[in-house]
Amino acid sequence: MESGMISVDRWGNGSQAYFLTHLHADHTHGLSPSWRRGPLFCSRVSAILFPSKFPGFDLSLLRVVDVGNWYSLSLLSPSSASASATHLHFMPLDAHHCPGAVMYLFRGEFGCQLHTGDFRWEERSDRALIGREMLLNALKDVKLDFLYLDNTYCNPSYSFPSREVAARQVVNIIASYPKHDIVIAIDSLGKENLLVYISRVLKIKIWVWPERLQTMHLLGFRDIFTTKTSLTRVRAIPRYSFSIETLEALNIRRPTIGIMPSGLPWLVKKDGGNTNTFGSSRLVCNHDESSWHSDAATSSKPSCPNKDSNTFERYHQYIYTVPYSDHSCFAELQDFVKLLKPVNIKGIVTKAPCCINPMYYFGHLCGTKQASKVLHQKPGTIRIDRIEAARIKSSTGSGDSRVKRKKSVKKLEHATVHVGRVSILRRVRRGAKILDTDCID
DNA sequence: GCGATCAGAT
């Protein structure tokens, strides 16, 4: 959101106050060490991580705010010609996404708005119940005029279990391969609880790459994570270095299983269709109950039956995908909208080609009017704002873009060898361990 | 040369 007064996860000119929901890169585009456009509000945890993400950033711009408190700000009102002041109140709320992630509830002359940032709404966890009470309490007697919603999985086909259930699946996969190395794909922030759970249940340390260990230390984790490969067979590696190619390379040296925790349904099979056919079938997946059994992991409790959830999948000979997501699934989004009954909803994800306007599915749940599917465009069709964007683009591009594209392709061909080598070196450094120096214990 | 932005990759 970007108004004349405030911006949430937008860092351009023209706002008087800036709000950061969390430190994932897609929410910090435009932030840089030299950024100094105004006060930047963020959670305490984000503030702790901030210097490592933006070394040299002027930290005096940061305004640390805590979940559950109301804050007020005095801003210049853009609506009146004279520079009159207007007051804005806001409350940060736990977003249950990655460490430090918050939502922001605003009240001001523009009405009442909630910005979820990226969030997960698992209503059954204790932490979520507290968050729910806090939110309902803050919203009592006020109608929510606008909900800016994390619409990443805003489609009924996105259905997955709680992170607790998914974490059990991950542990069981690892336990069923007692002699294998395990690599788990993670990002620069997020999924720490999954790793901590694995560590606790299996009584094993988790390897992470050096920068990630720094982050873990800043987050207060002490003895769970290590950068010494000899101490553990379980490694968390960057998602961008996790691929079929990587796993195949690792398996030349040591038997290794890759686990991809993701809310995305990786239904498409690759690799010539030999998915699910490799070796003896160690894991049996029960799709009806989202429970499963393994011949090696025996101590686990049965997973909660959840008819709507996906189970993990054997995506490839060496790779499992597990539906562990830090974003809300469709059912959770629906619960959230039903609870808040906002007058209007806008998705925060608008660039992705498959993103969906939440009003298509949730319009009928909104507090006003008779918004319905009929009034809102179907998923996948082009919206007015996209058409505008396309028009602006093509008018500035003025027809020579195809020529440019061709040139780029030529250069790319030339550069391929170099690119490949660099990226393999990087993967080695970051723990993909394609070389054996590090590999033998 | 530097930062911002885009395209392409996993």
Add this chain to the structure above:
DNA sequence: CACATCTGATCGC
């Protein structure tokens, strides 16, 4: 598909 990330190329100053 693209959750988030990185890299290299390109654009604009």
